[in-house]
Amino acid sequence: MVPPGDILLLLLLPVAAAQMTPGSCSGCGPLSLPLLAGLLAADAVLSLLIVAVVCVCTRPRDRPTQEDGKVYINMPGRG
Secondary structure, three states: OOOHHHHHHHHHHHHHHHHOOOOOOOOOOOOOHHHHHHHHHHHHHHHHHHHHHHHHHHOOOOOOOHHHHOOOOOOOOOO
16 A cells, blocks of 8 residues: 555645746756667666676575485485
């Protein structure tokens, strides 16, 4: 369930956006197309790298159990 404060923030977001005047950014320059494409590509590569690291860290590892060398009396075939 979403906390009530988050719902209020989402409801007030359009009101805050309507209060901003277009071009109110001082000192902001236009983004060129190659720069924008580079930022998008870097974001995609970094996101894929994060996903790969998470997948590698969370995959189950095949470790031999330490009980393989033990001999059990009631288990034929293990010694």
